[in-house]
Amino acid sequence: MATETDLLQIDDQLGDEERLIRDTVRAFVTDHVLPEIADWFEAGILPRPVLTELGKLGLFGMHLTGYGCAGTGPIAYGVACRELEAADSGVRSAASVQGSLAMFPIWKYGSEEQKEEWLPRMAAGDAIGCFGLTEPDYGSDPSSMRTHAVRDGSDWVLSGTKMWITNGSVADIAVVWASTDDGIRGFLVPRGTRGFSARDIHKKMSLRASITSELVLDSVRLPSSAVLPGVTGLRGPLSCLTEARFGIVWGVTGAARTCLETAVSYATTRTQFGKAIAEFQLTQSKLAWMAVSLYQAQLLALHLGRLKSAGTLTPVQVSAGKMANARTAIDIARTSRTILAANGITLEYPVIRHANNLEAVITYEGTEEIHALALGQALTGMSAYR
DSSP states (O other), rough: OOOOHHHHHHHHGGHHHHHHHHHHHHHHHHIIIIITTHHHHHHTTOOOOHHHHHTTOOOOTSSSSETTTEOHHHHHHHHHHHHHHHHHHHHHHHHIIIIIIHHHHHEEEOOOHHHHHHHHHTTTTTTTTEEEBBBTTBOOOGGGGGOOOEETTTEEEEEEEEEEEEEHHHHSEEEEEEHHHEHHHHHEEETOOEEEEEEEEOOOSSSSSSOOOEEEEEEEEEGGGGOOOOOOTTTTHHHHHHHHHHHHHHHHHHHHHHHHHHHHHHHHHOEETTTGGSHHHHHHHHHHHHHHHHHHHHHHHHHHHHHTTOOOHHHHHHHHHHHHHHHHHHHHHHHHHHHHHGGGTTTTTHHHHHHHHHHTTTTTTSSSSHHHHHHHHHHHSSSOOO
């Protein structure tokens, strides 16, 4: 069923399973997230029970098969990300990191023992994971990471620091990427391992309802069974990021939709000069362009979902979607804020919260500039990275 702002009835393109997931996730966030999210954002917290409930709903690793995962299609996963981010980007980030950045590498590159040990617990929300790639001095250039792992007999010893790690301090397992003599490798570092610690990052003004941490690895000793055996090199972590970015392509359309719906509702009830501000041409022009931009973003997400379902989706296509839709979403949020004027900067309305969150979303998991260079290289055949 189309919402009052879905003039193109794009959701009519969804299948029965996808609509069921849409309605289920929307009902969950309406009942359990929206009543509290402004307070969580202001306090800078995301309660652990929320993560547990997301697992109970089957949203963790829902696009993976086996080991307790739901095995849904890509569009169903995208719809779930959209509905979570319609509530808050931090909630979607928690689910995205769990499923696409922590569970996916274990599912794709892990040993059978690693899969059986971790994936069922993570799918159920009984164990939380995080993804350690970004470092304090190396974000867009992960190939230059300083975190390293060396062999010591049959063990590995890891040392280094990871930064801006979602779910870091509550994670039961960290997927940490480190340079080795053989290339970049992935390691599973359980919570409580000697030398491994996580410290939360405070005073954030974006993604406040999200746990963000620094990971410190001080000569962490791991057995050889901790290594992900199925991949060596940067393609390992980059493939995980492609999975997560697909969720962002969909997720940000949820944040944008909430901002548009809020702006429409506010404009039709707020009066100035003796009439609703929705009656003014300038306001209607803003709303019209916001709606059209949202429709374009939704159609792009749907198209990429169909490509992924067909098994033909490429990283460059995901880069195009992430770059375009994140920019569209933040533009819609900012324009919505102008319609709400002074009320737009308070947490009584969701707009400024979404706008602040999207400031992080346009730069994490690949900045606009990096995605632009990926597209530029695909278009010209020439790399401009170095």
